[in-house]
Amino acid sequence: MTGTVSEALRTDDPAEAIRAALARRRPRSGDRFGELTHYAMAVPGKLLRPLMLVASAEAVGGTAETALPAAVAVEHLHVASLVHDDIIDGDDLRRGRPSVHARYGVADAIVTGDALLFDLFASVAECAAPPRVVMAVVAEFAHAGGDLCRGQVLESTMVSPGATRPGSALEDYLDVAAAKTGALFRAACRAGALLGGGSAGQVDQLGDYGHHTGVAFQMQDDLLPYLGAGTSGKPDASDAANLRPTWPVLLAHREGRPEHRAAVETALSGALEPEETLELLRFAVTDSGALDEARRGARDRSRLALACLRGLPGAAATDRLAAIAEIAVDRDR
């Protein structure tokens, strides 16, 4: 990590400023607690949520610097949820390395996630904004975190074999995507707009943008295993192995011919090996035309997000937000 936060802010590279702020908050410390939280945060991902938060602050006329502790916070929330999700899903790889529980065991991974959750609120508390505004940001993150947990539980009830009725589950899927992904994207954008001094209307507008971008992002994430390209460091077969009925799979079941429906039901029955499960789902999703429909659905969402960006004062930051909504559905990893 080279440079400092304020240098990065001078060179107007928000990603670099966020990386520097994250590194400062999670130094490689001498004790095991520091090692655990450092390890969890050491390989930054795409930083979408903090980037959206900072851009939202600038889009309403605020500064990146005021928003930075909240940007650090939202990435902590995201990574904490990944650390706990990886335990739950039994995913041993994350960002190309062993996940925290694979490296340090389940007990320390649970505590590491908890520590990141607490520290996110400590970080928010450091925002140099009026206390009333900072409290509103605390509430945004607290409620988004609750939504995330609610989405996680809803998803697990979809997964349990008795509850899997793919034909009626498309709405559940959208509820889960809104709760598990949309809510935190939404909170990130609202937090940025609040810290940037945006009006209530602008806060809502950017919150809606965040919600739609988050759902589009989740839809695209669920398409990746069927696009055949690179991976995100997480095995393609993970969702299939966990018998998770994702967006394209649900479409294949609803829109496909009887053989596609049968393939989905066999795949989600839990009787097959992960690789066989994924192969059968690939057949159903591709051959039924569900893949193309799912891509259209994701792009429609992205366009909804873009439509929320009209009339914001900060043109350069708004362009960055638009680019994120486009990249969300135009990526192969």
Next chain:
Amino acid sequence: MTGTVSEALRTDDPAEAIRAALARRRPRSGDRFGELTHYAMAVPGKLLRPLMLVASAEAVGGTAETALPAAVAVEHLHVASLVHDDIIDGDDLRRGRPSVHARYGVADAIVTGDALLFDLFASVAECAAPPRVVMAVVAEFAHAGGDLCRGQVLESTMVSPGATRPGSALEDYLDVAAAKTGALFRAACRAGALLGGGSAGQVDQLGDYGHHTGVAFQMQDDLLPYLGAGTSGKPDASDAANLRPTWPVLLAHREGRPEHRAAVETALSGALEPEETLELLRFAVTDSGALDEARRGARDRSRLALACLRGLPGAAATDRLAAIAEIAVDRDR
């Protein structure tokens, strides 16, 4: 649950007001998420932390009503940590019922704890106090939560057989007790004093009281398996089964004769069944005189706590705080 929060406050029964507020926040809801968080919070424990928080607010001249959302929050933090601790320790019983993971599985128990953690900050955000004060309470809980996690990790390094050097571990024990228990008691009292409008000196004074009471409470907790009386709904053998070198055990090792030291080392070697481990530790702790010394140590702590209560304006609330510091070391469950 009978009555409402405001009725309970009128009848001046803080415990009843806290129970009513907790029940309102965690209604038995129709969906699984609501069921999980309701189950986790359904059997109130001693409510020490929220009672101390409310009493601290009143001790500096504030009202219970202003402090109540923070009292709800601190109990959420405590229970969230219990839910996750029970997974880590493999404790299948809590407050006389199956623990959350024993009842609903590890995945949902992880998410339940997370949901309670987020909701505690949502609850704090509802305090009807100046935003500057509420932000300070957020920071108190965030830092105490971090300390709790740090203590948890420190304790786990004490437990790992290679790291167990009982003779030199008394200081580590006190660090763990301060972080795992003292920090949250301290935060509860500081939060109450802040919300009650206390001066910086009063906030510190009550924080110190909370710290000492918390450490005394933890010391007494670790004595309970050797007092031979009732249990707290948690099996007496849990800490022994987890080979946790607690206060009286460490004293027996440091102060005892060679046979006591040998008994401790054999017990903590991990070679025995939990009941045999506990029996050997009981011999060492009782026969060496460590039990009596440990009880004196806990009582000394309690007296330190009492000494912090001088000069506070709210006499009745101060009396309640004094009673808690005394009960902390004068209980058999």
